[in-house]
Amino acid sequence: MAQKVRIAVDAMGGDFGPSVTVPGCARALERRPDSHFLLIGDEKAIRAELANHPALAAVSEVRHSDVSIRMDDKPSQALRYGRRVSSMWMAVEAVKKGDADVAVSAGNTGALMAMSKICLRMLTGVERPALACLWPTLRGHSIVLDVGASIGANASQLVALAIMGSAMARVILGIDRPSVGLLNVGTEEIKGVEEVKAAAAILRESDLPGLAYSGFVEGDGIGAGAVDVVVTEGFTGNITLKTAEGTAKQIRAYIRAAMSGSLLAKLAYLLARGVFEELRGKMDTRAINGGVFLGLDGLVIKSHGGTDSVGFARAVEIGYEMAQSDLLNRIRDTVAIAHRFESGSADPSNPPQEAAQ
Amino acid sequence: MAQKVRIAVDAMGGDFGPSVTVPGCARALERRPDSHFLLIGDEKAIRAELANHPALAAVSEVRHSDVSIRMDDKPSQALRYGRRVSSMWMAVEAVKKGDADVAVSAGNTGALMAMSKICLRMLTGVERPALACLWPTLRGHSIVLDVGASIGANASQLVALAIMGSAMARVILGIDRPSVGLLNVGTEEIKGVEEVKAAAAILRESDLPGLAYSGFVEGDGIGAGAVDVVVTEGFTGNITLKTAEGTAKQIRAYIRAAMSGSLLAKLAYLLARGVFEELRGKMDTRAINGGVFLGLDGLVIKSHGGTDSVGFARAVEIGYEMAQSDLLNRIRDTVAIAHRFESGSADPSNPPQEAAQ
Structure with a gap:
């Protein structure tokens, strides 16, 4: 992609709106100078923030919207007052229309998913969206999905997650045939919920191109980097992600308290400040902020x-990275191939289940 | 309890058997000198280890068993060859017979649960066991359950977990009316799986004695100490616990690497070694080892x-702590009260669901 990456931003999304989103874009621009921004929301508020960031202002277009989606509204409510007119909808619509390569929002997850589904529609062969995140591990990064787009999953929905996650791993992690694990309570074959066991059988038997199924992964296997792609449904995935973030925050608080305690500790901190800064960077949950809807x-x-x-x-x-690496077309291709590969073999042996999870 | 606490130990359980369990008991005895041990398993192997721990030998009785339960066997297999004769069964049976106040095993979880259910039976009014753990938080400790005894839970099973967890919190944390939260993907009322929402309605409306229902808790609320008791079913609970342990291990590895890097970092480590030791203690997942079957x-x-x-x-x-605080009778009382309280009001509005989770 030789031209600039065009990023549509729901400037009103999140708990703080333009006071966070505009400086955030300015910061991203420093690291990704070939970006172009389409900032959507209350024009006055956005321009006020842009005044502090001339470099960003120079590569941004502002599109006004009167309507912001509230963080606690149900998706149906948000759609009622926000369809077509809200900053969130307009950001997604910019992608649909081809005005932007990617949309970014810190707004209400359920509303963002509902609007994205309606406005962009699903890829052929995919039933419903997933939210994937990059998880830092001792071996580098893994992709974990679904971290909260859809609650519960039957066996074929879990297999779809495995396929989409592997496509993302190929693009983002640069691994030709990424290893894939199903999150479970034990690594033995006997354990786990029925849907997970059924998905394991499909993945093992179908031997899909472009992914290497590695069996079950337990919670502590994620951070250890046991596999490149960790697959689970959105309830467990969301709780798992937030628990890991909470644990990192908790340990940061312990370190802060320990380092400000004794005089020796303070001296040690001063001596090795660079090391602590690096450590803080590694434990910074902000570094993994940004889930990708697949x-x-x-x-x-x-x-x-x-x-x-x-x-x-x-x-x-x-x-920016997803747009530049042409993630969407890669996923489209992989899903199409997997679909042809699967049809006739895996489907009849695994009718969609009524998963109450 | 003026007399000694009598602890029955499945000496063969776990990946390492007596070479870990016997020194473990010796270590526990140092901190809890009024303990008495009943060590069950291969007598020769146990005595060989005991030779290195004379203080433990002085307060221990050894009971021989030829049969050890393998870590990967299904519960049904384990019961077939291990019922009545295995070290695991005999440890649980010692509690049943009144030879011990508590049994401890590092063996196969599924087998331990199956044997415990058959040998000890359930408390009146409780359908199935739960595994509870003490989770260190920024505010002290919370109790999290179920961390892996039973997969999936309907609304009334989640309510039962709330009741048992609160009884444990009263005894162990010394909180008169512990706050209870249901683990969920969001704190808003609209979110989460059906069973969790139904359990929330029961807990809110029934206003059970001895617990203060506080609503939904997200994954990062556990470590923050948002509530005293966190309730979830065993699949999500087990993965959540192991993810937190994995994250702590991962961060320990980062710290170790950082502190052994530059000369300055090494010097800083030497200077503030005490602080680092304390920190290591706080992050040591071994400190939360030991789930309680409720x-x-x-x-x-x-x-x-x-x-x-x-x-x-x-x-x-x-x-030791659970036995000394008479946890069992406290839970028995609480469950009986809650049962009387619930019957007629909550039950009809919430028939057990076919939870596929």
């Missing part, structure tokens, strides 16, 4: 609602 | 299979 016919990135400009910048950068 | 008519503690003697000692100590 399965839609267009690129949409979800940032945490409560993040600051550093975290929002990271979400924008993830959007 | 709902059985007897006390059984499950240690991680792969732990070392430090971790096994902690599981033994947790057993």
Whole structure:
């Protein structure tokens, strides 16, 4: 992609709106100078923030919207007052229309997913969207999905997650045939819920191109980097991600307390400040901010609602990376191939189940 | 309890058997000198280890068993060859017979649960066991359950977990009316799976004595100490616990690498070694080793299979604490009260669901 990456931003999304999203974009621009921004929301508020960031202002277009989606509204409510007119909808629509390569929002997850589904539609062969994140591990990064787009999954929906996650791993991690694990309570064959066991059987037997199924992964296998792609349904995935973030925050608080305690500790901190800064960077949950919606016919990135400009910048950068690597077309191709591969063999042996999960 | 706490130990359980369990008991004895041990398993192997721990030998009785339960066997297999004769069964049976106040095993979780259910039976009013753990938080400790005893839960099973968890919190944390949260993907009312929402309605409306229902808790609320008792079903609970442990291990590895890097970092480490030791203690997942089976008519503690003697000692100590605080009778009383309280009001509005989770 020789031309600039065009990023549509729901400037009103998240807990803080333009006061976080605009500085976030400015920060992302420093690291990704070939970006172009389409900032959508209350023009006055956006321009006020842009005044502090002339470099960003120079590569941004502002599109006015009167309507912001509230963080706590149900998707149906959000659609009622926000369809076509809200900053969130307009950001997604910019991708649909071809005005942007990717949309980024820190707004209400459910509303963003509903609007993205309606506006962009699903890729052929994909039932519903998933939210994928890059998870830092001791071996580098893994992709974990679904971290909250859809609650519950039957066996074929889990297999679809495996396929989309592997496509993302090929593009983002540069691994030709990524290893894929199903998140479960034990590594033995006997364990786990029925849907996960059924998905394991399909993945093992169908031997899909472009992914290497590696069996079950337990919770502590994620951070250890046991596999390149960790697959689970959105309830467990969301709780798992937030638990890991919470644990990192908790340990940061312990370190802060320990390092400000005794005089010796303070001295040690001063001596090795660079080391501590590096450590802080590694434990910074803002560094993994930015979930990628997979399965839609267009690129949409979800940032945490409560993040600051550093975290929002990271979400924008993830959007940039996905757009630049042409993730969407890669996923489209993989799904199409897997679909041809699967049809007739896996489907009859695994009718969609009524998963109450 | 003026007399000694009598602890029955499945000495063969876990990945390493007596070479970990016996030194573990010796370590626990140092901190809990009024313990008495019943060590069950291969007498020769146990005595060989005991030779190195004379203080433990002085307060231990050895009971021989030829049969050890393998870590990967299904519960049904384990029962077939291990019922009545295995070290695991005999440890649980010692509680049943009144020879011990509590049983501790690092063996196969499924087998331990199956044997405990058959041998000890469930408390009146409880359908099935749960595994509860003490989770260190920024505010102290919380109780999290179920971390892996039963997969999936309908609304009334989640309510039962809330009741048993609160009884444990009253005893162990000394909180009169512990706050209880349901683990979910969002704190808003609209979110989450049906069973969790139905359990929330029951807990809110029934206003059970002895617990204060506080709504939904997200994954990052656990470590923050948002509530005293976090309730979830065993699939998500087990993955959540292991993910947190994995994240702590990962960060320990980062710290180790950072501190052994530059000369300055090494010097800083030497200067503030005490601080780092303290920090290591706080992040040591072995400190939370030892899950408590709740709902059985007897006390059984499950240690991680792969732990070392430090971790096994902690599981033994947790057993000691539970026995000394008379956890079992407190839970029995609470369940009986809640049952009387619930019957007629909550039951008809919430028939058990066919939860596929």
